Amino acid sequence: xxxxxxxxxTGGALVVSFxxxxxxxxxATAQPATAFTTRPxxxxxxxLDAWLAVGADGRVxxxxxxxxxxxxxxxxxxQLVAEELCVPIARVTLIECDTAVTPDQGTTSGxxxxxxxxxxxxxxxxxxxxxxxxxEMASKRLGVPVARLAVADGTISGxxxxxVTYGELVGGRRFELPLxxxxxxxxxxxWTTLGKPVTSLDRVALVTGGFEYVHxxxxxxxxxxxxVRPPDMGATLVGVEASSVRGVPGFVDLVVRESFVGVVARTxxxxxxxxxxxxxxxxxxxxxxxxxxxxxxxxxxxSRDQVAVDSTDVDAALGRAGDHVIRARYTYPxxxxxxxxxxxxxxxxxxxxxxxxxxxxxxxxxxSCIAKLLGIPVETVRVVFKRGSGCYGLNGADAVSFDAAILxxxxxxxxxxxxxxxxxxxxxxxxxxxxxxxxxxxxxxxTIAAWDREAWVAALGSRPxxxxxxxxxxxxxxxxxxxxxxxxxxxxxxxxLNNNSNAVPPYVAGCIAGACGGEGTIRSERVVxxxxxSPLFTxxxxxxxxxxxxxxxxxxxxxxxxxxxxxxxAFRLHHLHDDRIIGVLRAAARAAGWQAxxxxxxAPAGDGVARxxxxxxxxxxxxxxxxxxxxDVDVHVATGVVHPRRYVVANDCGxxxxxxGLRNQLEGGLLQGTSRALVEEVTWDERRVTSVDWASYPSLxxxxxxPAIEIVFVTPANVPATGAGETSITLVPAAIGxxxxxxxxxxxxDVPFTPxxxxxxxxxxxxxx
Amino acid sequence: xxxxxxxxxxxxTIAVDPDTPLLxxxxxxxxxxxxxxxxxxxxxxxxxxxxxGQLVRSCVLPVxxxxxxxxxxxxxxxxxxAPHPLQQAFxxxxxxxxxxxxxxxxxxxxxxxxxxxxxSDAEIRGALGGVLCRCFTHTRMxxxxxxxxxxxxxTR
Numbered sequence: 001x002x003x004x005x006x007x008x009x010t011g012g013a014l015v016v017s018f019x020x021x022x023x024x025x026x027x028a029t030a031q032p033a034t035a036f037t038t039r040p041x042x043x044x045x046x047x048l049d050a051w052l053a054v055g056a057d058g059r060v061x062x063x064x065x066x067x068x069x070x071x072x073x074x075x076x077x078x079q080l081v082a083e084e085l086c087v088p089i090a091r092v093t094l095i096e097c098d099t100a101v102t103p104d105q106g107t108t109s110g111x112x113x114x115x116x117x118x119x120x121x122x123x124x125x126x127x128x129x130x131x132x133x134x135x136e137m138a139s140k141r142l143g144v145p146v147a148r149l150a151v152a153d154g155t156i157s158g159x160x161x162x163x164v165t166y167g168e169l170v171g172g173r174r175f176e177l178p179l180x181x182x183x184x185x186x187x188x189x190x191w192t193t194l195g196k197p198v199t200s201l202d203r204v205a206l207v208t209g210g211f212e213y214v215h216x217x218x219x220x221x222x223x224x225x226x227x228v229r230p231p232d233m234g235a236t237l238v239g240v241e242a243s244s245v246r247g248v249p250g251f252v253d254l255v256v257r258e259s260f261v262g263v264v265a266r267t268x269x270x271x272x273x274x275x276x277x278x279x280x281x282x283x284x285x286x287x288x289x290x291x292x293x294x295x296x297x298x299x300x301x302x303s304r305d306q307v308a309v310d311s312t313d314v315d316a317a318l319g320r321a322g323d324h325v326i327r328a329r330y331t332y333p334x335x336x337x338x339x340x341x342x343x344x345x346x347x348x349x350x351x352x353x354x355x356x357x358x359x360x361x362x363x364x365x366x367x368s369c370i371a372k373l374l375g376i377p378v379e380t381v382r383v384v385f386k387r388g389s390g391c392y393g394l395n396g397a398d399a400v401s402f403d404a405a406i407l408x409x410x411x412x413x414x415x416x417x418x419x420x421x422x423x424x425x426x427x428x429x430x431x432x433x434x435x436x437x438x439x440x441x442x443x444x445x446x447t448i449a450a451w452d453r454e455a456w457v458a459a460l461g462s463r464p465x466x467x468x469x470x471x472x473x474x475x476x477x478x479x480x481x482x483x484x485x486x487x488x489x490x491x492x493x494x495x496x497l498n499n500n501s502n503a504v505p506p507y508v509a510g511c512i513a514g515a516c517g518g519e520g521t522i523r524s525e526r527v528v529x530x531x532x533x534s535p536l537f538t539x540x541x542x543x544x545x546x547x548x549x550x551x552x553x554x555x556x557x558x559x560x561x562x563x564x565x566x567x568x569x570a571f572r573l574h575h576l577h578d579d580r581i582i583g584v585l586r587a588a589a590r591a592a593g594w595q596a597x598x599x600x601x602x603a604p605a606g607d608g609v610a611r612x613x614x615x616x617x618x619x620x621x622x623x624x625x626x627x628x629x630x631x632d633v634d635v636h637v638a639t640g641v642v643h644p645r646r647y648v649v650a651n652d653c654g655x656x657x658x659x660x661g662l663r664n665q666l667e668g669g670l671l672q673g674t675s676r677a678l679v680e681e682v683t684w685d686e687r688r689v690t691s692v693d694w695a696s697y698p699s700l701x702x703x704x705x706x707p708a709i710e711i712v713f714v715t716p717a718n719v720p721a722t723g724a725g726e727t728s729i730t731l732v733p734a735a736i737g738x739x740x741x742x743x744x745x746x747x748x749x750d751v752p753f754t755p756x757x758x759x760x761x762x763x764x765x766x767x768x769x
Numbered sequence: 770x771x772x773x774x775x776x777x778x779x780x781x782t783i784a785v786d787p788d789t790p791l792l793x794x795x796x797x798x799x800x801x802x803x804x805x806x807x808x809x810x811x812x813x814x815x816x817x818x819x820x821x822g823q824l825v826r827s828c829v830l831p832v833x834x835x836x837x838x839x840x841x842x843x844x845x846x847x848x849x850x851a852p853h854p855l856q857q858a859f860x861x862x863x864x865x866x867x868x869x870x871x872x873x874x875x876x877x878x879x880x881x882x883x884x885x886x887x888x889s890d891a892e893i894r895g896a897l898g899g900v901l902c903r904c905f906t907h908t909r910m911x912x913x914x915x916x917x918x919x920x921x922x923x924t925r
Contacts, residue, residue, distance in 0.1 A: 070867025206868030209803030209843030390867030
């Protein structure tokens with residue numbers, strides 16, 4: 001048996017077999033499964049050897065539980081290791097998310113990779129610990145105090161030409177040291193690799209076509225599987241006619257378990273034909289609630305209630321204001337991850353060991369769920385991350401990994417499962433639909449006196465975690481339940497303010513038992529969320545609930561500002577005290593040349609285009625990144641078409657690891673946010689989802705005349721690094737909506753801003769003329 | 770049925786069900802990674818290849834219609850060591866995120882600029898109307914294509 005220790009001993013073998021293939025496009029494809037052992041806690045994340053190894057040749061191999069889907073974290077982590085260990089980037093090999101060899105870091109999600117691995121713990125602490133340990137070893141070897149040693153290019157040198165390389169000090173051996181809490185990171189002022197723009201290390205392979213995605217993993221003896229899903233949510237299997245596919249050339253087997261149905265064949269084409277031809281009878285699920293009254297439906301459902309903050313005086317404030325209470329209702333639809341490449345995985349289930357090549361964000365949790373579904377010990381399962389198409393959250397990656405494992409177990413051969421576009425679109429866990437009601441009272445001085453928020457969020461399932469396979473479609477079809485929704489009233493808020501979903505606007509004080517965790521000044525505050533059972537699966541989609549909540553909060557702030565007759569930037573600043581959100585708001589306003597003054601509707605220019613400017617800002621998850629966006633938008637008043645022309649975004653994520661990667665994320669977020677604000681919406685009829693391809697689920701294609709984008713980095717000193725992949729997208733719907741109001745006086749309260757909705761809002765505002 | 774294909778300059782003879790989409794033959798029988806399955810209905814461009822110099826969506830083209838054809842995939846334009854100038858422009862502009870869309874983006878851009886070397890930005894965008902990038906790397910991709918197009922002008 002080969003253990004991780006043996007991998008380390010053999011040095012380069014590990015790299016060639018499992019790590020470098022991501023960056024070596026012409027190298028052999030994934031290896032057939034080899035013997036290995038794993039235990040639930042088989043990699044001690046408190047040990048330096050869990051994170052780093054130095055080969056005899058001085059190469060550094062790092063192990064991370066945070067993997068790259070295109071967001072650039074691979075390159076940034078290589079920069080981090082290179083920086084702390086003072087070696088060139090080319091001398092670092094990074095192994096991502098392989099349960100045989102990398103520590104369990106849960107899920108790569110939630111803008112958490114940077115805060116978790118780039119501050120003073122985990123990978124960053126390991127690299128700092130290793131540098132200190134190497135310096136101490138060199139001190140002993142050379143007989144020179146650490147203070148008189150210098151380190152550069154993987155070599156430690158002292159006075160009089162004394163020098164020793166990392167390879168000579170520890171090459172091929174383990175450190176056998178714990179992570180050292182006291183190990184010092186290099187300060188950003190001393191960085192030479194981190195903080196510099198580095199082109200993504202996968203880029204040459206991507207652009208020249210040789211990059212190996214999970215879709216390209218090939219294992220000897222591999223068969224091709226397809227799933228056959230029910231026609232609608234909640235449908236259960238009545239029966240299958242096996243005879244309907246027996247004649248398909250290349251057909252191998254039909255796999256039926258509970259309501260799970262799949263086919264296996266020798267070729268991808270044969271599997272596709274068999275899946276299409278298979279006759280299956282289903283008992284239909286319940287009817288879906290009508291779409292045109294869906295948000296009213298949500299408001300009537302039993303709910304699990306949560307109160308993020310409640311100063312207990314809001315009802316009194318609203319009562320005193322009587323008719324002067326300002327109210328608005330916002331809605332946000334289900335939206336899709338809509339990965340460009342439908343999900344794919346390869347599983348090789350053998351008698352005593354299982355290997356799954358998976359695009360999952362959650363290698364260890366997926367491993368645990370697969371063990372549960374297959375009824376085998378978790379120690380026998382290995383999940384190896386291989387990048388899929390960009391996921392933006394919980395797409396079909398986990399479900400397809402389950403599917404592949406189930407089919408491979410049934411046919412006793414490696415099986416590759418490729419979803420069709422419909423498999424992906426009909427059954428992924430959509431971004432949640434929400435109805436959000438806001439109420440506020442303006443004081444006589446034009447300051448907001450009370451803020452009241454009540455929202456209904458549709459939720460069903462989510463990430464499966466370690467033991468909830470029923471949270472996604474495959475697990476449910478196999479008879480597992482999604483996480484139950486515990487209906488009931490809210491507990492009073494306690495502890496620190498939790499604003500993970502940005503339900504709480506930055507303008508309130510956020511006080512719980514006297515401790516105020518908000519970024520703002522409004523003291524009379526209440527934020528209530530009713531989570532109700534969704535008829536469709538939901539799960540995290542880039543900026544989950546943050547984009548929905550920020551759309552409502554920042555649009556409503558704009559409505560209040562208009563009522564107060566104030567300038568939208570000054571009005572926001574007036575209600576904020578947190579330096580960092582103030583910093584990005586001021587920076588964006590300055591860069592955009594914001595002209596202070598109240599917003600007002602203007603007559604469209606002679607070309608029938610009304611032009612306006614809107615602003616929005618966010619303290620992402622309360623403290624995980626800060627951004628402000630100013631959008632210049634054209635509104636074609638005759639057609640209702642809204643077209644953003646210029647975005648100025650200011651972003652503060654603390655010290656920046658890779659400025660080029662950060663820009664790429666901010667730009668992509670702005671345009672993805674534009675698509676979501678303007679066109680994206682999951683649709684359904686009485687029984688089933690009708691968004692099943694790119695005609696029925698629109699997305700802005702590459703012919704879209706994209707707005708100009710200007711980015712300002714705000715970089716305060718002495719703050720930790722935060723996430724940055726979800727800040728800019730969060731602001732787009734509100735900034736566009738506010739710009740449309742500025743241009744026309746029409747208020748958009750329902751995403752997406754389709755031409756029909758814009759025309760209706762223009763009619764309401766009486767400004768179509 | 771036996772199908773003959775010249776792919777990126779190499780001749781292949783493949784025994785395959787002639788109704789098999791060309792994409793599956795390229796990906797599964799020939800091990801190419803450039804063209805990828807995205808939608809199966811020619812809506813996104815991920816599977817784009819050049820066939821006799823014309824852009825085709827290989828996910829919907831039965832391989833029988835490609836018998837004897839000269840096929841160029843994203844890999845056929847250039848190599849990691851010597852990328853095609855258009856590929857180099859994508860590298861220089863940092864124009865990728867997940868990268869899954871790149872066959873459609875790069876080959877379509879090349880085709881429009883092969884036909885119309887002085888194409889305007891609007892014409893280039895127009896040609897990319899059926900190509901989707903869900904990471905929304907639009908800005909950098911269009912900048913990369915413009916960089917390449919400007920290079921063409923200079924070398925003419």
